[in-house]
Amino acid sequence: MEERGVTVDHSTVSRWAIRFLPLLENIFRKKYKRSVGRSWRMDETYIKVKGAWKYLYRAVDKEGNTINFLLTAKRDKAAAMRFFKKAIKSNDMPENVAMDKSGASKAALDQIIKNNDISIVVKIPQQYRGTRPSGSEVNNKTNARIQIFSIS
Secondary structure, three states, X not given: OHHHOOOOOHHHHHHHHHHHHXXXXXXXXXXXXXXXXXXXXXXXXXXXXXOEEEEEEXXXXXXXXXXXXXXXXOXXXXXXXXXXXXXXXXXXXOOEEEEOOOHHHHHHHHXXXXXXXXXXXXEOOHHHHOOOOOHHHHOOHHHHHHHOOOOO
């Protein structure tokens, strides 16, 4: 600015940054956002942050690109709903979601499916389901989808 003969105080530049950077961020996020796959892998883990244990919800696509994450103090349906709403808002609805045996995450995703009247295939790997399906259960259409993940 000084090159053009305009004297500006550093506090003025700071105020401009506070005012205009969020607007620029929104523009660039919409225009240059990378696309993610329609098949998500979702998990949550327990990590220590500044001496306190927190839950980290995370979703990635098939290529390993991070779709979204959420750090929260509780692992419940409300936290899982917040995570899924945030991820869906910025990346659209997934076609498939693979997740572990978390009841809260499954309940939240079931609620989203019910509220939006959509179809999302939820896959829970065999290792998290407790027992392997018998031959008669594999013939069942619901269990056939889960059979994809079974360990032979």
